[in-house]
Amino acid sequence: MSKTSIALIGAGLIGRTHIDRITRSSNLQLAAIADPTEAGKALAGSLGVPWFADHRSMLDAVKPQGAVVATPNQTHISVAVDCLERGVAALVEKPVADTVAEAQVLVDAQTRTGVPVLVGHHRRHNPINRRAREIVASGRLGRLVAANVMATFLKPDPYFDVAWRRQKGGGPILINLIHEVDMLRFLMGEIVSVQSIASNAVRGFEVEDTAAAVLRFANGALGTVLLSDTATSPWCWDFCAGEQDQYPRQNVQSHFISGTHGSLSLPDLELWNYRGERSWHAEMTQEKTFVHKADPYTWQLQHFRDVIEGREAPLCGALDGLRTLQATLAVHDAAVSGQSVNLAA
Ligand SMILES: NC(=O)c1ccc[n+]([C@@H]2O[C@H](COP(=O)([O-])OP(=O)(O)OC[C@H]3O[C@@H](n4cnc5c(N)ncnc54)[C@H](O)[C@@H]3O)[C@@H](O)[C@H]2O)c1
Known part of the structure; x- marks a missing residue:
């Protein structure tokens, strides 16, 4: 070969x-x-x-x-x-x-x-996210209603010894939230407007340590992302998806997607729905999909090979990278201005 x-x-x-x-x-x-x-x-x-x-x-x-x-x-x-x-x-x-x-x-x-250009949003190459996208596309969740993301973790104090990490632009919105925004765009579709609040109350640096973002998707669904780099908490993708050995793995979920006919949690890919009567009084069924653990950086490079050799279109092209950046910057801008930011389609 x-x-x-x-x-x-x-x-x-x-x-x-x-x-x-x-x-x-x-x-x-x-x-x-x-x-x-x-x-x-x-x-x-x-x-x-x-x-x-x-x-x-x-x-x-x-x-x-x-x-x-x-x-x-x-x-x-x-x-x-x-x-x-x-x-x-x-x-x-x-x-x-x-x-x-x-x-x-x-x-x-x-x-x-x-x-071709492939932008390195590596989570798209994780088989968990690929399977989640298939489940959403299959219609098993019905019409998408809401997404809830927890991205709360504790960065150690020495991380902030580097000056730019204490200054505007060096905080978790632009460093970490971009991964959540891209993953949500991958699973839920385009983001059309953003509201957010940021706080530096704990660390007291110029840059935010915590933020809450509210997103509206083109399909009408709403999303919330809670983000903090100063919280002692296991609830974030990097801890529970097992992508990187540098973070001890926690057996919790970080992403929750709800539709009119079912809900999905990630990374465990548990799907909840009603088999009979669809009502909050009825019993729910819980199904689980197992996917093999795989290293997304390896898969991303194999996909890059397929892109180079013309077998596949980039899973995250330059325009996708631009839109993810635009929505992430909008979270930052909305927190600063206190205004909702609309994103052009
Ligand atoms: N996808 C992910 O999981 C992930 C994780 C970490 C960083 N990143 C991204 O990767 C990029 C690099 O981050 P990092 O943490 O590895 O930074 P880093 O500072 O550790 O490494 C950057 C390297 O680029 C070199 N460099 C600088 N200018 C250069 C030039 N003009 N030509 C060639 N080399 C040059 C530097 O010498 C350095 O070795 C950033 O954009 C960051 O956001 C992505």
Whole structure:
């Protein structure tokens, strides 16, 4: 089997996760690493792959089939556009950009070049979410009514020793909530308006430590997301979905979706409905779907291979990345202004 050559641009925390999955794979080949740091150079040396300080030199010399863009947010668009203009497909880490205007630059570049973009909203590749989406699409929940998400966790105090994490934009709305927004868009459909309240009452930093968002979906359903990085609580996806070994796993649920004919909790995929009379006086039936645990980062890279080789359309393209960013920024803006924010379809 011929291997698909993938270059890695930005070998930091998440870049190394991608490198780990690429080097373990039987059908992907790590073509090169571009990262200006000594640590990036040393990593490339230890893996026996070419190292470049500059991603453009790497793209021109190595000509990989795809590149993972895992650099800081503000560089995503310029680096990804450099890839597309050389015919190299790009897996761009989330958030796709810092602003909607920048994200639009990538959407335009994708349209102009015809080279695919996959945005790294890795939860979409988790088989739990894929199954949940199938259940919703099957109509078993009926018409969607409501979604309730808990994203409450405790970041340790030393996390905030880095100044930008205490300042505007460094808080859980833009860092963490974006994952919930993308997952809700994936399962519930487009978000059309947003209201929210944020608080910094516990940590007292410039940035929020807690927020409550209310979302309206295009299909008329409503959603709430409770978010806090200062709560001693097990109720968040990262703890209960088992995606990342760095978080001890908790046997709880974090996402609840209700329709006119059934409700679904995640990650346990329990489906509740009425078999006979549909009434709050009647007994409910509880069904469970088991899915195999799988690493979403591995699945995401395998999907990227299929995208590069033209077998699949990106599960999260540039426009999807833009819309998720737009709705997340709207939660932030609504908290600041106290006004509801409408999102253009
Ligand atoms: N999907 C996820 O689960 C997930 C998790 C963590 C981070 N992320 C995203 O991944 C991105 C990187 O985050 P991180 O935590 O790995 O950051 P990091 O600071 O650990 O790593 C960034 C790396 O990029 C390198 N770099 C900077 N500019 C570069 C350039 N122009 N060319 C090449 N390399 C360059 C830096 O030297 C560093 O090694 C961010 O956008 C973040 O939001 C996603």
